Amino acid sequence: MVTLETSEVVLSYGSKRVVDDLDFVIPAGKITAIIGANGSGKSTCLRGLARVLRPVGGAVLLNGEDIHLQPTKAVAKQIGLLPQGPTAPTGVTVSDLVRRGRYPHQRLFDQWSTEDEAAVQKALFLTALNDASEEHVDHLSGGQRQRAWIAMALAQETDLMLLDEPTTHLDIAHQVEVLNLLRDLNRTEGRTVVMVLHDINQGCRYADHVVAMRDGKIVNQGSPQEVVNSQMMDEVFGLAAVVIPDPVTGTPLCVPDVVKRRPLAPGSIP
Amino acid sequence: MIRLCVGTSLVLLCLVLVGLEVGDYPIPRFKAIATAFWNRGGEYDFVVNSLRFPRLVAALLAGFCLAASGALFQSLLGNPLVSPDVIGINTGAALCAVFVLTVGADLSVLPWAAFGGAVLTAVVIYLLAWKQGISGSRLVLVGIGINALLASGITYLMVKYPIERVVAAARWQVGSLFGSSWTDVRTLALGVIVITPVSLFLVPRLRLLQLGDESAVGLGSRVELERMAVIVVASAFAATAVAVIGPLGFVALLVPHMVRLIVGSLTGGALLLTGLVGALFLLGCDLIAQQLFAPTTLPVGVITAALGGPYFLFILVRFNRAL
Numbered sequence: 001m002v003t004l005e006t007s008e009v010v011l012s013y014g015s016k017r018v019v020d021d022l023d024f025v026i027p028a029g030k031i032t033a034i035i036g037a038n039g040s041g042k043s044t045c046l047r048g049l050a051r052v053l054r055p056v057g058g059a060v061l062l063n064g065e066d067i068h069l070q071p072t073k074a075v076a077k078q079i080g081l082l083p084q085g086p087t088a089p090t091g092v093t094v095s096d097l098v099r100r101g102r103y104p105h106q107r108l109f110d111q112w113s114t115e116d117e118a119a120v121q122k123a124l125f126l127t128a129l130n131d132a133s134e135e136h137v138d139h140l141s142g143g144q145r146q147r148a149w150i151a152m153a154l155a156q157e158t159d160l161m162l163l164d165e166p167t168t169h170l171d172i173a174h175q176v177e178v179l180n181l182l183r184d185l186n187r188t189e190g191r192t193v194v195m196v197l198h199d200i201n202q203g204c205r206y207a208d209h210v211v212a213m214r215d216g217k218i219v220n221q222g223s224p225q226e227v228v229n230s231q232m233m234d235e236v237f238g239l240a241a242v243v244i245p246d247p248v249t250g251t252p253l254c255v256p257d258v259v260k261r262r263p264l265a266p267g268s269i270p
Numbered sequence: 271m272i273r274l275c276v277g278t279s280l281v282l283l284c285l286v287l288v289g290l291e292v293g294d295y296p297i298p299r300f301k302a303i304a305t306a307f308w309n310r311g312g313e314y315d316f317v318v319n320s321l322r323f324p325r326l327v328a329a330l331l332a333g334f335c336l337a338a339s340g341a342l343f344q345s346l347l348g349n350p351l352v353s354p355d356v357i358g359i360n361t362g363a364a365l366c367a368v369f370v371l372t373v374g375a376d377l378s379v380l381p382w383a384a385f386g387g388a389v390l391t392a393v394v395i396y397l398l399a400w401k402q403g404i405s406g407s408r409l410v411l412v413g414i415g416i417n418a419l420l421a422s423g424i425t426y427l428m429v430k431y432p433i434e435r436v437v438a439a440a441r442w443q444v445g446s447l448f449g450s451s452w453t454d455v456r457t458l459a460l461g462v463i464v465i466t467p468v469s470l471f472l473v474p475r476l477r478l479l480q481l482g483d484e485s486a487v488g489l490g491s492r493v494e495l496e497r498m499a500v501i502v503v504a505s506a507f508a509a510t511a512v513a514v515i516g517p518l519g520f521v522a523l524l525v526p527h528m529v530r531l532i533v534g535s536l537t538g539g540a541l542l543l544t545g546l547v548g549a550l551f552l553l554g555c556d557l558i559a560q561q562l563f564a565p566t567t568l569p570v571g572v573i574t575a576a577l578g579g580p581y582f583l584f585i586l587v588r589f590n591r592a593l
Contacts, residue, residue: 052488074490083484100477103474103489106474153488156489
């Protein structure tokens with residue numbers, strides 16, 4: 001099983017420090033959700049884990065060794081990445097996109113093996129895209145398009161998948177569809193899933209492990225029940241919220257409190 | 271894809287045979303082909319083997335280079351309006367060549383000067399567009415700026431030097447296959463033989479870069495290194511053609527776009543097919559240029575521009591609508 005952890009990682013854009021002294025271990029075989037307000041550094045953290053961003057301090061360790069010291073193609077056999085809002089070049093078909101996920105497994109000669117084909121077919125099957133495989137990615141619905149990208153990451157056949165907000169820009173039915181797919185992959189294939197999520201309630205429903213970030217630091221982490229409560233909502237999001245058990249799953253469900261309006265100053269016009 | 275490549279090659283061969291036969295110097299039917307392939311020497315030897323044959327092969331190879339270059343640039347930058355002539359690569363080659371022509375230096379250095387100019391321009395564009403990595407649109411904008419700058423450099427040379435040299439430079443700039451020799455063919459063939467395998471090696475890497483930098487990194491691409499390699503190779507293709515026949519416009523823009531409409535996104539096979547169609551296109555244009563107003567012949571650049579201009583507008587309209 002692939003292990004991924006960070007050791008005192010500092011990530012910055014130019015001179016602006018975004019993530020500071022990050023120390024955490026990704027639970028293998030589990031679904032981890034990274035949550036936090038906008039600008040909390042959660043996406044940056046994922047980019048660091050995916051070696052898109054090189055830490056200015058500390059190290060991301062893949063199997064105990066600095067990820068930037070390992071051949072990137074070898075790393076790509078172990079970690080897959082789905083960035084936020086990916087765009088495919090125009091005119092690319094679903095199967096063409098998914099086939100590109102096989103790149104890390106291909107060698108100079110022996111370009112397309114039976115394993116490659118099998119992995120592509122399996123990825124298309126798992127994402128229910130067999131019938132759409134010859135359609136252009138830019139002609140698909142948002143949910144299908146996101147599934148096509150997930151299929152590409154699946155064809156990569158990595159033990160660990162990093163996803164940056166896989167449900168943004170999708171309507172609620174498609175969000176559930178994508179998250180169910182990821183959970184199935186985790187449960188049936190034992191893949192480790194790490195995703196940045198905006199919707200905290202979805203995080204609670206689908207994740208085994210929740211990491212709450214604020215100002216580039218981890219505020220709290222653990223099971224959803226341990227982490228998500230009204231105190232955390234205040235601390236991480238600055239929001240007064242009531243946390244109740246989800247009527248369907250029993251996981252924490254955040255319900256924002258009625259925002260109390262400031263009393264108007266006497267004489268002012270509303 | 272293989273069928274398409276073979277088919278295009280066959281049409282190409284037919285066109286070469288036609289090209290050997292037709293021209294303003296009449297040669298009895300099939301005598302020209304015989305003279306070119308198995309019956310060298312004889313009364314038609316000079317016309318066939320020194321004038322027509324090298325010109326045909328030069329057109330074919332230059333068309334291959336230009337179209338392949340355009341395919342690489344357009345696929346890398348994800349923009350069908352981009353080609354080496356738009357972002358200044360060809361103009362870089364032209365500036366160096368015009369310099370050689372106007373100062374009256376030895377003409378044998380011209381191809382090398384042009385090649386150097388093209389590659390140097392590519393490197394400068396890349397460095398200027400660098401800002402913690404390269405974005406496609408910034409590269410295109412920088413390229414367009416560089417193109418304008420280089421063009422003004424050419425204009426400067428043209429007004430500075432005596433008219434008789436300027437005329438040669440002006441004619442060269444339109445792009446012409448007139449007077450192509452076997453030496454030119456050798457230069458072009460060398461380019462095609464060296465650059466084609468490298469470009470095929472880079473195609474899978476380019477296909478990752480098309481997915482965006484983050485996805486490419488996730489799939490194990492060394493993004494900056496590989497993008498630079500693609501730009502250098504694409505520029506080298508353009509430079510090879512421009513060095514020999516001049517900065518011929520529109521082939522690199524039009525042909526890759528046309529082929530992509532038929533076979534879809536870039537693969538190794540699609541790159542080869544683009545090159546072959548480019549060869550076919552330029553060869554066809556050159557034959558038209560020679561025949562249309564015979565006995566007056568036009569530089570082939572006039573024909574490619576006449577066909578390419580409207581097509582460029584067609585892409586623009588389409589690009590605005592759907593693509």
